[in-house]
Amino acid sequence: MPLLPAPPLPDWITRQLPPVDRYAIDVGGHAMHVMEAGVGRPVLLAHGNPSWGFLYRKVIHALDLSRFRVIVPDLVGLGLSDKPADPAAHTLAAHIAWMGRVLDALGLDDLIVVGQDWGGPIAFGAAAERAARVRGLVVLNTVISPPPPRFKPTAFHRFARVPLVSDVVFRAFAFPQVGMNLAQGDLLSIPPAAAAAYWWPLRDPRRNQAPLALARMVPDRHTHPSVAPLARVHAFVKGFDGPTAIVWGDRDPVLGRVRGWIEKNLPAASVTRTRAGHFLQEEVPVEIARAIVDVANRA
Numbered sequence: 001m002p003l004l005p006a007p008p009l010p011d012w013i014t015r016q017l018p019p020v021d022r023y024a025i026d027v028g029g030h031a032m033h034v035m036e037a038g039v040g041r042p043v044l045l046a047h048g049n050p051s052w053g054f055l056y057r058k059v060i061h062a063l064d065l066s067r068f069r070v071i072v073p074d075l076v077g078l079g080l081s082d083k084p085a086d087p088a089a090h091t092l093a094a095h096i097a098w099m100g101r102v103l104d105a106l107g108l109d110d111l112i113v114v115g116q117d118w119g120g121p122i123a124f125g126a127a128a129e130r131a132a133r134v135r136g137l138v139v140l141n142t143v144i145s146p147p148p149p150r151f152k153p154t155a156f157h158r159f160a161r162v163p164l165v166s167d168v169v170f171r172a173f174a175f176p177q178v179g180m181n182l183a184q185g186d187l188l189s190i191p192p193a194a195a196a197a198y199w200w201p202l203r204d205p206r207r208n209q210a211p212l213a214l215a216r217m218v219p220d221r222h223t224h225p226s227v228a229p230l231a232r233v234h235a236f237v238k239g240f241d242g243p244t245a246i247v248w249g250d251r252d253p254v255l256g257r258v259r260g261w262i263e264k265n266l267p268a269a270s271v272t273r274t275r276a277g278h279f280l281q282e283e284v285p286v287e288i289a290r291a292i293v294d295v296a297n298r299a
Helices: 053-062 092-106 119-128 155-159 165-172 177-183 192-202 210-216 227-239 256-265 285-298
Strands: 021-026 031-037 041-046 068-073 111-117 134-142 244-249 270-274
Touching (some): 021 092, 031 053, 031 092, 041 053, 041 092, 041 119, 041 285, 053 192, 068 092, 092 227, 111 119, 119 227, 134 285, 155 165, 165 210, 177 192, 227 256, 256 270, 270 285
Parallel strands (some): 041 068, 041 111, 111 134, 244 270
């Protein structure tokens, strides 16, 4: 599959990134933007809502790029990837299919998959359909299963379903991307230049449907469309017999308490607990890079 040209980036963002190749891949009617650096064993770095591949820039800096080929896609609707006009396009099954087409287009084998936030179930879901090509998993502040029998959505996700009000706040006021620092262990860990780089791809209210759509993609009931794909992700991750690692930000106000459940489902994983928040790539990139190396050494 031929690669497509990458959309342009302003110089002030490019200067914050490590040296990377950028291109796009047609994943079935939408172009996904991808950044790539290094040679060697492929490592897929998958982000979540409302960030983009920029989130992994410090992790890329911390890795030995003579050993690892780092692949960093932007989820459809976020970053420099295409932004569907219809919010209904955003389903977990669709995102898994789109990510899978990236893996197929690049012919990735012997792969280490790293996932955070929605990037976890999306990347692990794509990996589940290509299990023979996957050698290791690194789990960062994400979910890997459907909700338990009794659960209550977080305040953030309940707010995302408030009619009209949530549409205005998410779309017109660039929420939550303008407040990402509030989910951090260190509120100063996302400096102004980085915060602006997260805001920039979603600056147009006519094209920033994804953050709200992805928030609504989180199950609020057991009949939610995301439940079945999450069950398949859970079966894959729990049954995975390759090396695994967990790096967790315990001060994450959204998913901090989920670590115990993740550890229970991955009893053989190495575990690194940190005082980072939700976007832990900004706070503990070296610890994440070490976990990737650990998994690679055991693969």
